[in-house]
Amino acid sequence: MKRSLSVLIASVALALAGNVTAADFKACFVYVGSKTDGGWTQAHDIGRLEAEKHFGGKVETVFVENIAEGPDADRAIERFARSGCDIIFTTSFGFMDPTLKVAKKFRKVKFEHATGYKTADNLTSYNSRFYEGRYIQGQIAAKMSKQGVAGYIASFPIPEVVQGINAFVLGAQTVNPDFKLKVVWVNTWFDAGKEADAAKALIDQGVDILTQHTDSTAPMQVAAERGIHAFGQASDMIAAGPKTQLTAIIDTWGAYYIKRIEAAMNGTWKSQSTWDGLVDGILTMAPYTNMPDDVKAMAMNTEAKIRSGDLAPFTGPINKQDGTPWLKAGERADDGTLLGLNFYVQGVDDKLPQ
């Protein structure tokens, strides 16, 4: 009995060892969704695979998917910390407090949490300025729309989503000051049925451009059926609408993951709070398609200006939705304000759920 048990343990150890290559560094990823969701989590997984490829055999990457936010996340992260991970990326806002808790227990492991705001000596927070892409989209929408009204399928009224809505409207207003935006809240990140219904409702209300802050390709497909244009989200959705997609915001985390893993390997990793944008390569615009050359040129010009820092989407004069002034002419919103953004700018035809 005892012998067979030890044989079993030995065989298990061997099998596990077989899995582990000669990698001297282990990077681990905790996902909130499925790695094939076609949106958010898939974008992180593509980043993970890029990092793995970049380092050849020197870095082993491991992931765990569909981890619910809450106590389950504590355990998944702790399991990683115990299993010899050198750096752990937790890729959903709701993992923030669990990551912090585990980080306090395992001081030698480095932690990176996406889209949150808490940090520690061994915990960094990182995020992407998705709103920069939204601003470009708004400009394109104002050029392409005949009705002067776009529809926005929104997930949850958190600052990140509100930033996107506001940036879209601000971009559009640079082209057409009277541009209007209708918003539908679907209260989910991923629900093809709900997203499609929202798309249909918006089109029935007269919008002729669609954009979304949800992850399925359903809105793109509805837009294609109805013959209007739309923007993709998180991943390139051109396959769902070859004649429909104008561009898409693609989350490209790979560059960031490579940078941070490298820093951790050569000992230069420091706790920080990063909020990278187009210039850092953390988000990328899909090719500008299905639009005239002058619109394409304008979009590329705006993208270049954002990259160079000449243009910041949230630059005054900007009024709040009710007409009261928010930013004076030339004044730029600071990151603290943006990270807690909970009001609309003028031109949004919706009441922000509070």
Next chain:
Amino acid sequence: MQLALVRRQYPSRVLSVFTPFIAFGLTLLAGSIMFAAQGLDPLVTLYTYFVEPLIETWSLHELAIKAAPLILIGVGLSVCFLSNNWNIGAEGQFVVGAITGSALPVLWPDFANFATLPLMLLFGVLGGCAYACIPALLKTRFNTNEILTSLMLVYVAQLLLDWLVRGPWRNPEGFNFPETRIFNDAAILPELFSEYGRANWGIVFALVAAIGVWLMLRKTLKGFEVQVVGASPRAGRFAGFSSSRMVFFAFGLSGALAGLAGIAEVAGASGQLRPVISPGYGFTAIIVAFLGRLNPLGIVAAGLVLALTYLGGEAAQIALGLSDKVVRVFQGMLLFFVLATDTLIHYQVRVTGGTTAGDSRGDR
């Protein structure tokens, strides 16, 4: 060659004890085939799945955290199911218990003293109990099907929680994110042995509840009433037992325990309310109740086994790259085999039409 199910004159006592084990064995067997089909060594996978989580202290603590709500809810459900009341809405009672219990630390964060936690637990119990009494009232008053009403009320509870954490109860310092403020220290359920792991008092509540309900069912008139009304409502009426009072008792008790599980989960492992606080404990507890033969002590064992499937699934995912869907497949297979083997307690398989035993085995 034909197979027939023939009713036994007396239910088999031996089988009624052993079917959960047979079911578990069959699940392991079917699971091994599934692993092998995915190109994994079944032995290694089963080891990672069912043994590895048991050999480390911190992991045992996690097991206790995961098992506590399953046992608490399952014990309550056993009283419901024994008395023929089909409460499918424990998930909703869990959520409502968490909400009513959390009202104190969320709305009065400065009320932090020795009374905070007991009051929270009490509110959680009352909330879950009251919420479970809605389907009980509908059943006794309007003869509504309690399976439907209790299930529908789950969604009502989940949406209520969702609305609260995104709206009036949202953390004022939380950058608009959908979560309540973090509970003050007096509102946190203490850990049992904090230097070794995270297990908290929730598991103690679960064990006390299991023993309490077991004693109630075995030693008291009320327990006898539960079983008589459940087995034969007509006999119950002759005995002078009120079936509508039994409906309220069963729903009330199971709702109270589900509510306690809810507030213990939130005050213990999470420390705040979020839009989703349960990975389906209320539904998994139905499997737990049946796997435990509706016997509170059996439910303790069943709760630990189901908790182990969660932990093992995660371990296997990390160590072997197994899909997380396997956990649910495992739990589904377990329930399937439990229900299937239960048939054998009351029925015998007979071969009719004169064939050899070998053939019939092939057919089974």
